[in-house]
Amino acid sequence: MALPIEQQAKYWGIATAVVFAILWFLGDVILPFVLGGAIAYCLDPLADRLEKLGASRVLATVTITIVAILIFCLSFLLVIPSLLEQAGQLVNTAPDVFERLRVALTERFPSLIDDQSVMRKQLSSIGEAIQAKGGALVEGLLTSAKGLINILVLLVLVPVVAFYLLLDWDNMTARIDELLPRDHAPTIRKLAGDIDATLASFIRGMGTVCLVLGAYYAVALMTVGLQFGLIVGFIAGLVTFIPYVGALVGGILAIGLALFQFWGGTQMVDGASVEVATDWFRIGAVGVIFVIGQVVEGNVLTPKLVGKSVGLHPVWLIFALSVFGSIFGFVGMLVAVPLAAMIGVLVRFGIEQYTEGRLYRGLDKQD
Template structure:
């Protein structure tokens, strides 16, 4: 077989694998989630092995803890989220005029021109109408779409179970994959995988700590200052903070809507301060310190990835945008390293 035929065969095999992955992606979601969850706990497994604790025992303990936390979370969060959606839907339908009057008074205090004030009020009115319609659609979807709910429950239930076997047999699984790599290319491929591993692990574990930190900050501050559903909004903002910008934006909108719809003690100024401090805490301290400069994703690249993958894959693409972008950046860095050492770049034959 000639070199050209080998290259064609490699491209054909890669194309078949990519096509198969694309068409079976929805069925592979539980396995992907299980692998990511097992990968996240890998350092704990390694530390346990240093104390001569069997990987099966550690994997079982992690799996049991996962199911316990999932059950507790569902029992607490699902009814609270349902109450929040019902509250917003009912009060937005009745309190739309009150919100518009409050905004009008605020615009007059800050001396916005009549033309600008009219445009802001009309835009806000349209936004509230669209929000009410979307809330109704979400509530109908949640209550009526049993099939999609069953799929989500299946993923949540299957992922920890599958991750148990991945964690228990991680070493043999990895060694088997390495043995399949052609020997002439093994060193280069392993070097590339190591670069991806460093970038992805830095993102994944760092982002987990960022999510936990933001959960605590927003839940405590919003609840302390008397915002209704404050703890729930704070937990959801922190939990979904791995979707850059989107979780904070939605959290701001929901918090301000609830503050305008209720006679709560928290003022719009206090909410503004809370979110400004929270965003500064995330952008200037948590993300650089916990995730580090290893990833170095520019906000423009992150937003491009969110919109592109969201358009191509829907909500799954939005959820996977940041980690996939981190992996792509790691691969680009590796290609750049090889390119800078290549004969083509240096213009030499030695």
């Protein structure tokens, strides 16, 4: 005999509260396990595919781990140093960008020449603030271990956790299935399947889209000679999972830097004043790069890799990232998308049950 609905709601409520309490109290302590679990979840389909080709689970896991470590080492040696260097240079260049903007505005609005002008003070303060806070942020990311526990611990623990979770993933899911309440097992399996489909489409698919677009933007921008092409491509790819935001943020940043770098004017070369013409071709090329990226993303990458039925609205994603990030910190931001997907599936299931129930249809409505 099934438990009354009140007791079921109580037990499920307690389980939910325990999960949130763990996130709240443990926080950064569980960060390596959250990252390792996310990596294992993303790599599980690849391990299953290798198993279908005849490899054992151990061989599949070891092969994936070796390839992943090689890719990480190559990235760490070839890409990450340049990325950090460009990030620092971009932060230090910000005051010069705003100084160029101030000069351009001064030519159009002579009143800005006045030292007491509000606009001039604001532009100067913005540039100084970006340099100070941006520099502090980059320095903090490089020197502080408190936000991410300890970089060395992460680099050691995350691959180990991911390896063992990937190795035992099928056994763990089978064991969890055995422990499901028998009366609700079919419903839970259906909901779990819907959540997995949503996560697979969004996290795995959108992760691939972000990686492809980030690499494309970085390579293309560096090809046309943009000074900070690598970091701009990284930023644009990183936020591509929110539709249009990646291209908008990256495009504005790239075009602004292109105007700063390729706009004509008087420059000092070997102590002499030289007049440099505006390079309209490169400025236009930067804009075309982002237009092409949006066309390819909207018509090829997203439909093929993500699909159309993910069910995660951009506003819902932003809200989830903001709420979970503010409450649970960095770990909250990591689990925001999976939890948003789960909540979305549960809400749709609840709406479906509501529209089929008496509260919606009425006591006398029967199909």
